[in-house]
Amino acid sequence: MAELTWPRHALSIGVFEFRRSVRALWQDKARLTLMAFGMVIPSLLTLAVTIVFADAIRNIEEFAVPDMVRGMVALFWLFGVYLIAQRVVSARPRINAESLMLTTVSARTVAFGLLVAEMLRILAYAGFPILVLTGVSVFLLGSPVSLILLPVAAVLFAATVVVAGSAVGYAVALLVATSPFVARHKTILGTAATLLAMGGYFLFLYPQISGLSQAALAWVPIGWLADLAVVGTPFVGSSLRAVGVIAGSAALLIVGGLLVERETAVFWFIEPVSPDTEGSVSEQTAEKENLRPATRDSLAAAVTPLVVPRFVSTPVQRVAEWALMRTRRDPNRLMFLLIPVFAIGSPLVSTAVQSGSIGALGAPLTAVALPWLVGSLFAMNPLGDEGAVLPVTLTAVSGDHYVRGLIVPGLVFGLPIILLVTGLAGLVSPYTIGEQLGLVILSGYLTVVAVTISPAIGMAFPRFSAISVGQSRDVLPPRMTAVAVHAVLVLLPGALLAALLVAPRVARTVLAGVFGFVPTIVLELLNSSPDGIGILSTAAGAFRAVGENILAIGLDQLQIIGGGATLIGGILCSYILYQNAVHRFNRYVPL
Amino acid sequence: MPRIETSELTKRYGETLAVDRLDLSISEGSVYGFLGPNGAGKTTTMRLLTGLTRPTSGTGSIAGVPITDRDGLRPHLGYLPEEPPLYEQATAYEQLEYVAGLRDLPERATQERINTLLDELDLTADATTRIADYSKGMRQKTAYIQAVLHEPDVVFLDEPTSGLDPRAARTIREMILDLADSGTTVFLSTHILPVVEEVADTVGILSDGQLVAEGDPETLTQRAETGDTQTLEDVFLELTSTDPAADVEATDG
Incomplete structure (x- = not known):
């Protein structure tokens, strides 16, 4: 009582x-x-x-x-x-x-x-x-x-x-x-x-x-x-x-x-069963080390049925398995992904449904959003996720192996799923076979970029302490800044590429608006000079010209030059951020 | 009547015995040093005795209240687990007042007691600082005050001097002795054997869930047949060794 x-x-x-x-x-x-x-x-x-x-x-x-x-x-x-x-x-x-x-x-x-x-x-x-x-x-x-x-x-x-x-x-x-x-x-x-x-x-x-x-x-x-x-x-x-x-x-x-x-x-008064041994007991309360089956490859067993391919080196394989296991055992950390999903996805889907264009939106949305999601799953806070083990990890594995290990799960398990789902979404879309194929290739490209750049972003904005009360102390989600930077780097260029592929006219209008007409309107509103003369007015004129020039670009030209530049930019960005992540890891000094 | 009493107390997790037919009888005002290697079942025993988990079989009581009667137990016990149970966002003062309120302690007397204990543990100056900014030792001291605030009949202390500097550790040791002098029974689990030697009236050694030795520190450290004196550490190592040769030696001794 x-x-x-x-x-x-x-x-x-x-x-x-x-x-x-x-x-x-x-x-x-x-x-x-x-x-x-x-x-x-x-x-x-x-x-x-x-x-x-x-x-x-x-x-x-x-x-x-x-x-x-x-x-x-x-x-x-x-x-x-x-x-x-x-x-x-x-x-x-x-x-x-x-x-x-x-x-x-x-x-x-x-x-x-x-x-x-x-x-x-x-x-x-x-x-x-x-x-x-x-x-x-x-x-x-x-x-x-x-x-x-x-x-x-x-x-x-x-x-x-x-x-x-x-x-x-x-x-x-x-x-x-x-x-x-x-x-x-x-x-x-x-x-x-x-x-x-x-x-x-x-x-x-x-x-x-x-x-x-x-x-x-x-x-x-x-x-x-x-x-x-x-x-x-x-x-x-x-x-x-x-x-x-x-x-x-x-x-x-x-x-x-x-x-x-x-x-x-x-x-609150029972001992939770262990997820690793059928009918066994929790790690904390059993107090018996010999309870755990001492299999030689317990890490690989812990991530089954997923299997990290053996053609990668053992350190890369271990880091990959560890990243997979962490994601699987502690999915709470990933609740942060729901925020942008709801904030951006909900109004998008709502608009698409109400305008009857859900089929047209589904495939490009899948091609862009899923790579971002998979890129965010494993490496948005790698240093913080290591916790107290970080000094050991830093001295046990090279930066190269570590970063590759973080990239492997997204590529091995995320990529095939994304290609398949985007392909299926393309089948129910109104796009031509060529556009559907383009979206599938784009989803693959974006997946590679998203998973390659996430370790560097996660390492640049690490979180080492659990947030918020009321949540388990073990919950250590990535920093919002890391999530936001990663989302901007993947979703914006990804959306542009998808638009260039299936709706180039819309892409051109949006580009003209963003880089030309919107700044023009803002500057003209700010311009207090009644006769329309002054620096702001001159700048507004320049932006208007930019907007008009963008609108004057041919659609084929825009697709080839704009799309090509964005694709190359993505590859360069991936390479630089991969090297940056390796460098950061190798030089990292834990506090 | 013993303050802590167990009979054949057993806790089984699946196929594994964490605590195996434990018989304890600990009197009022005594300090019981509870030793055992990692994984011997000490924490499980403390969780059983504090009502935080139910025994598989056997019985136990704290101040005459069965350990299965959680509501009856609460007023009689204080518990300081190894990881101090504190709220990072609160100050020490807020935390202690909160817990005192939950225990329905009289406000004025509690304020005085909190102030006295904070003073004794040299925490007064930091009592309005958030616990998130505390050192490990300061957290330990706050959690200790929390465990003894309501002057319970029995206090369970799991590594109370862990992380403390020598001065604070000595203060805690002295406070444990003061607690015992005032009639409180202290159940002390620690790996710091000199602490046990200094403060415990009785020592129990747990190995693989079984109580393998019990007695006052002097008796335990005395070799029966030769009259040689061992340290408590020697006794502990012999009794809890997994090496069969050492077992034989210990049995012979």
């Missing part, structure tokens, strides 16, 4: 964990900026729209909340549950300072404390948008009751998402901890689950793809939060549903809370 004061202690843990999160975030300015943008910009946009259309909003006439809105709420809720579950499984299944906490308070107190902390994080993130919406509802729609009900709906949404997501997450974590099969294949199973969840999400988000509308999810009771949120406004919901969702949420919180308590009480 938990101590009598457990709710107070759980709240205390939640607040303390939340404060730690804030402090950790404050120290990581890149993440802070990213999160601030993600939070402030949508709110400001909403605010701007409401100000512009204030009169129209005031005069909205009553109409019933459509099923589409309820379905949308349910869809976001389900996606939120997936995100929280994924977070619990991959990053934070255990509390920090576990031995302290579990000998100080009950498991129930810790579990509820973690739930409170997670809820506070969500509310902190969503606080500003909720405030804006509440303001709009109260002042423009004339609904004073929204002052209470809209935040209540938001809190219920956050609380139920956290509790349901945690219940699912701990169930999965428990499965990983008890089933050797699941533990061994958690990366592949996790990837499959992610693809399934994301696929389901996009099917409903973009009805154009599947014909499934969000309205199809209106039956999910959590979507009735929409009915609660609009009480008092001109949007008319169902009172019965509004009351029902409060009762339903309460029931979900109680049942989910109990489930989380049960799961954590088991999960």
Whole structure:
């Protein structure tokens, strides 16, 4: 039985964990900026729209909340549950300072404390948008009751998402901890689950793809939060549903809370099975060195079924196997890749779907984005990934071998997959055979460039300490700067090459805009001289001329000269950065 | 009644015995030095006794509370694991106040106790510095204070002097003796044998999960038949050797 004061202690843990999160975030300015943008910009946009259309909003006439809105709420809720579950499984299944906490308070107190902390994080993130919406509802729609009900709906949404997501997450974590099969294949199973969840999400988000509308999810009771949120406004919901969702949420919180308590009480006190030995025990708790099978090539066995080809030298093979094993055993480090995928990929796909050009976009997107992804997998933080072993590695292997070892996994395992996928994407695209073949070759070229340049970038911007609280201390993702530099070096030239191949006219227009007309417009706006004379005006004229000259270039010429220069630039860049990585490794002095 | 008592306490991981039928009886106010080579089962034993993992078989109790009753155990024990359980983003003061709050300790008395302990361990000047900026020794001292803050009946210390400079290590040793004098039972696991020789009333040596020797340091270091005195290190090496010849020698001795 938990101590009598457990709710107070759980709240205390939640607040303390939340404060730690804030402090950790404050120290990581890149993440802070990213999160601030993600939070402030949508709110400001909403605010701007409401100000512009204030009169129209005031005069909205009553109409019933459509099923589409309820379905949308349910869809976001389900996606939120997936995100929280994924977070619990991959990053934070255990509390920090576990031995302290579990000998100080009950498991129930810790579990509820973690739930409170997670809820506070969500509310902190969503606080500003909720405030804006509440303001709009109260002042423009004339609904004073929204002052209470809209935040209540938001809190219920956050609380139920956290509790349901945690219940699912701990169930999965428990499965990983008890089933050797699941533990061994958690990366592949996790990837499959992610693809399934994301696929389901996009099917409903973009009805154009599947014909499934969000309205199809209106039956999910959590979507009735929409009915609660609009009480008092001109949007008319169902009172019965509004009351029902409060009762339903309460029931979900109680049942989910109990489930989380049960799961954590088991999960935190069992010894997780080892992913390496069927039915064996974890490395930390077994304390028996002789538990591990002393096979001579245990490193190769650890990455099976993948096999690093034997034609590379042994040091290169070992570094490659190590990079593969690290990626496989610690996929949490790669969560950072989801940020650009969502930030750039989501609007791109959304636009393509809505304009009906998904087929035309799919193949070039695959040819450019997949090489970047594979290039980021193995070597975006090689020195930091070595951790305490770095001095040993530096003295054990040459820079040449080390860098080649980091490149091998991407080339051996990434390249064939990318060629195949791009080829398949080309088959369902509207492009000619020649263009399809060109895209396949481009994807191969970009893969070689992406994996070759990543070690140098990763070494130039290493990260040696784990980020952020609430995540496992072992999670050591690369620096955002390294990710950004790598993305810019691969995605921009890659996009240009793909555009030159399948849409040269678009490429020419974009180039003229970027290098000519956009600077012209900016300079002309900055020019305060009324008669249009001055340095800025002269510069604007020069840029306009550049833009016009680019537009005047023939498409064939642009493809051959522009494409050729970019291709050669990529090869040169790869060579220079490869040499730079070798040099950096050979000269690196650990602090 | 013994403060720590176990009977046939066993922990099995799959086919491997981590702790094998351990019988302990440790009285109030004593310091028990728990020795063993790496992988002998010391940490597993401590995790069993602190309720952090469940025994496969056998029983155990801390201050009369069964080790399977985690909620009953908590008020009676303090635990300092080998890796100090601290929050990097907090200051020592914040960390200690937080833990005291979770244990429902009275505020005023706790403040005084925190200040006294910080003072004794020479941490007062750094108490408002973030733990992320602490040295290993400062972390160890903070974690030690955290483990004894609530004046538990039994304190489990896993390598408490690890990473400390000689002065701080001596302070910790003196504090262990003070704890024992005030009636607290100290279960001390360390590889630094002179520390055990200095502070322990009883020494237990664990090898391959089994308690292979137990007694006060003087008895253990005394060769029964010859009357020669060995160091505790000699005894430890003999009893935990995997070399059969050494085993024979140890048995003969």
